[in-house]
Amino acid sequence: xxxxxxxxxxxxxxxxxxxxxxxxxxxxxxxxxxxxxxxxxxxxxxxxxxxxxxxxxxxxxxxxxxxxxxxxxxxxxxxxxxxxxxxxxxxxxxxxxxxxxxxxxxxxxxxxxxxxxxxxxxxxxxxxxxxxxxxxxxxxxxxxxxxxxxxxxxxxxxxxxxxxxxxxxxxxxxxxxxxxxxxxxxxxxxxxxxxxxxxxxxxxxxxxxxxxxxxxxxxxxxxxxxxxxxxxxxxxxxxxxxxxxxxxxxxxxxxxxxxxxxxxxxxxxxxxxxxxxxxxxxxxxxxxxxxxxxxxxxx
Amino acid sequence: xxxxxxxxxxxxxxxxxxxxxxxxxxxxxxxxxxxxxxxxxxxxxxxxxxxxxxxxxxxxxxxxxxxxxxxxxxxxxxxxxxxxxxxxxxxxxxxxxxxxxxxxxxxxxxxxxxxxxxxxxxxxxxxxxxxxxxxxxxxxxxxxxxxxxxxxxxxxxxxxxxxxxxxxxxxxxxxxxxxxxxxxxxxxxxxxxxxxxxxxxxxxxxxxxxxxxxxxxxxxxxxxxxxxxxxxxxxxxxxxxxxxxxxxxxxxxxxxxxxxxxxxxxxxxxxxxxxxxxxxxxxxxxxxxxxxxxxxxxxxxxxxxxxxxxxxxxxxxxxxxxxxxxxxxxxxxxxxxxxxxxxxxxxxxxxxxxxxxxxxxxxxxxxxxxxxxxxxxxxxxxxxxxxxxxxxxxxxxxxxxxxx
Numbered sequence: 215x216x217x218x219x220x221x222x223x224x225x226x227x228x229x230x231x232x233x234x235x236x237x238x239x240x241x242x243x244x245x246x247x248x249x250x251x252x253x254x255x256x257x258x259x260x261x262x263x264x265x266x267x268x269x270x271x272x273x274x275x276x277x278x279x280x281x282x283x284x285x286x287x288x289x290x291x292x293x294x295x296x297x298x299x300x301x302x303x304x305x306x307x308x309x310x311x312x313x314x315x316x317x318x319x320x321x322x323x324x325x326x327x328x329x330x331x332x333x334x335x336x337x338x339x340x341x342x343x344x345x346x347x348x349x350x351x352x353x354x355x356x357x358x359x360x361x362x363x364x365x366x367x368x369x370x371x372x373x374x375x376x377x378x379x380x381x382x383x384x385x386x387x388x389x390x391x392x393x394x395x396x397x398x399x400x401x402x403x404x405x406x407x408x409x410x411x412x413x414x415x416x417x418x419x420x421x422x423x424x425x426x427x428x429x430x431x432x433x434x435x436x437x438x439x440x441x442x443x444x445x446x447x448x449x450x451x452x453x454x455x456x457x458x459x460x461x462x463x464x465x466x467x468x469x470x471x472x473x474x475x476x477x478x479x480x481x482x483x484x485x486x487x488x489x490x491x492x493x494x495x496x497x498x499x500x501x502x503x504x505x506x507x508x509x510x511x512x513x
Numbered sequence: 514x515x516x517x518x519x520x521x522x523x524x525x526x527x528x529x530x531x532x533x534x535x536x537x538x539x540x541x542x543x544x545x546x547x548x549x550x551x552x553x554x555x556x557x558x559x560x561x562x563x564x565x566x567x568x569x570x571x572x573x574x575x576x577x578x579x580x581x582x583x584x585x586x587x588x589x590x591x592x593x594x595x596x597x598x599x600x601x602x603x604x605x606x607x608x609x610x611x612x613x614x615x616x617x618x619x620x621x622x623x624x625x626x627x628x629x630x631x632x633x634x635x636x637x638x639x640x641x642x643x644x645x646x647x648x649x650x651x652x653x654x655x656x657x658x659x660x661x662x663x664x665x666x667x668x669x670x671x672x673x674x675x676x677x678x679x680x681x682x683x684x685x686x687x688x689x690x691x692x693x694x695x696x697x698x699x700x701x702x703x704x705x706x707x708x709x710x711x712x713x714x715x716x717x718x719x720x721x722x723x724x725x726x727x728x729x730x731x732x733x734x735x736x737x738x739x740x741x742x743x744x745x746x747x748x749x750x751x752x753x754x755x756x757x758x759x760x761x762x763x764x765x766x767x768x769x770x771x772x773x774x775x776x777x778x779x780x781x782x783x784x785x786x787x788x789x790x791x792x793x794x795x796x797x798x799x800x801x802x803x804x805x806x807x808x809x810x811x812x813x814x815x816x817x818x819x820x821x822x823x824x825x826x827x828x829x830x831x832x833x834x835x836x837x838x839x840x841x842x843x844x845x846x847x848x849x850x851x852x853x854x855x856x857x858x859x860x861x862x863x864x865x866x867x868x869x870x871x872x873x874x875x876x877x878x879x880x881x882x883x884x885x886x887x888x889x890x891x892x893x894x895x896x897x898x899x900x901x902x903x904x905x906x907x908x909x910x911x912x913x914x915x916x917x
Contacts, residue, residue, distance in 0.1 A: 469813060
């Protein structure tokens with residue numbers, strides 16, 4: 215018989231939502247309102263459903279587009295906005311709703327100034343980094359009688375951005391270290407990087423066939439916490455492509471050449487590394503005059 | 514705390530140190546905030562020392578750990594015995610080492626009864642090493658250690674390693690004596706010629722020859738103060754060291770299995786790649802198991818392995834996955850330390866964690882690239898764990914990675 219103190223499990227879900235408005239599917243009308251509205255309505259409903267599961271549960275929502283990232287909930291505005299809640303509605307639901315809509319409005323207004331937002335990539339990496347810092351802070355501030363079980367849910371429709379590779383990988387390794395599970399709900403396209411992230415942290419990756427059913431997928435697949443997911447039949451994990459992309463062409467390679475100094479990957483053998491500018495020793499036998507020429511060049 | 518510099522003053526020579534005066538009570542008579550402040554300052558100082566710029570680091574490391582198993586390791590000044598304490602900490606070390614240096618290899622040696630024995634060969638598989646360490650707990654410590662024998666054996670193992678790797682030996686030495694068959698100066702000379710760096714952690718007192726070995730080969734020598742200090746010293750060896758002298762750089766051929774062949778690729782997807790097969794890493798042991806299609810196939814020879822990283826037994830190609838290499842990239846692109854400044858009235862919340870800045874927090878930290886303000890805890894978190902500034906990642910201009 216062991217008398218272990220029961221620690222209250224507090225589940226924290228940080229939703230990272232990609233609010234890039236210029237995507238094709240986002241502006242399609244559906245049932246009278248645009249798809250974008252539907253996506254955000256589903257997300258708020260999911261957030262409220264999570265808060266409803268237990269009184270200690272916590273929620274955070276971070277949104278991003280190609281210009282900036284923003285904490286929608288908890289709101290970083292100093293002013294406490296008055297919100298109208300329907301009689302009988304839990305106060306916190308109304309607060310979440312009002313904060314998210316207001317913050318989202320500000321985020322989109324910031325983006326309206328420049329028209330070429332379609333060309334640059336969405337700043338998902340930055341949003342996930344901020345969510346991780348928030349999780350770290352909540353973990354520090356929580357009292358010892360509570361045990362925090364954090365997870366991040368990424369809802370996105372953008373494809374991979376090869377230039378943000380470092381940020382993504384740092385976020386995944388940090389999440390693995392801090393025991394944060396990263397789940398991913400992809401609309402419209404697949405993302406290899408997020409697949410790797412879900413695999414590294416032990417989360418669930420799902421590519422949704424129909425966006426109209428987003429809320430249903432969120433509630434059925436992503437609402438249960440990781441500890442009880444083993445008892446539920448969930449979509450099977452996809453086979454993750456762990457190949458690396460070469461630094462010269464950004465093509466995936468099976469067999470590559472790795473510089474021993476800076477670990478950059480090349481698809482072809484070359485004499486100099488373009489990242490760290492070190493010259494490589496050639497192991498091949500060469501005719502004597504050519505050998506002395508190479509020696510002179512390296513020295 | 515005793516320091517080990519050459520020009521030190523012994524403790525009894527200096528005057529009284531009134532260390533209690535450093536702690537002051539705040540208005541409510543509580544010490545908590547003061548203590549937390551001191552701890553945070555110490556953390557920041559340590560983190561700032563580590564923040565170095567463009568120094569070439571040895572990423573591919575071949576490290577031998579030599580554990581002293583002589584009679585003095587049964588002393589109980591570290592609980593429960595020195596030997597068991599060291600073994601426990603080595604398990605943590607092995608885990609962190611492979612976490613931070615995924616393409617490196619580790620080997621374990623012990624020394625007792627004037628000889629040295631090899632416990633595990635140089636390998637990149639962390640489970641084997643952790644199992645071997647757990648079996649070592651039953652080993653009886655007797656006899657005298659032999660520094661020269663263990664260094665010679667480690668050197669034999671490291672001599673044949675490729676020139677681009679960083680060759681290291683870590684010795685955990687608890688005895689004050691050593692019993693050597695020959696001249697240890699010759700051993701030191703050949704260690705230096707082979708570019709092997711020896712770091713020693715002493716568990717008892719400072720031994721002159723250990724200091725000499727560490728100095729001549731470019732390693733470090735530390736003597737521990739208590740078990741927390743021992744943990745710190747062992748874990749400080751996990752970070753890749755700066756390259757000493759000249760290491761030849763070369764292009765290493767590596768395979769990246771685990772690809773899902775898509776229609777656009779030229780790779781062939783034969784049914785043999787997904788058929789159930791025995792994995793080659795366990796084929797010698799009795800516990801080899803038939804695996805389904807979820808293993809990794811070597812792209813050069815097609816043999817199946819159940820986990821990465823591994824060196825293919827058939828064709829010699831090192832197999833890794835892209836995240837293994839990516840784990841070391843943060844050493845190559847370190848972030849510049851944040852600037853400490855007094856609180857700014859515009860920034861009411863920390864950019865990273867959305868915490869409200871209270872009056873008691875006097876200092877906030879600003880990133881030079883993106884000019885975002887974060888609090889002290891986020892600064893430490895970003896520096897030690899995250900290795901990415903959230904402000905720079907949230908700015909469309911600075912979020913792009915520089916690849917060339």
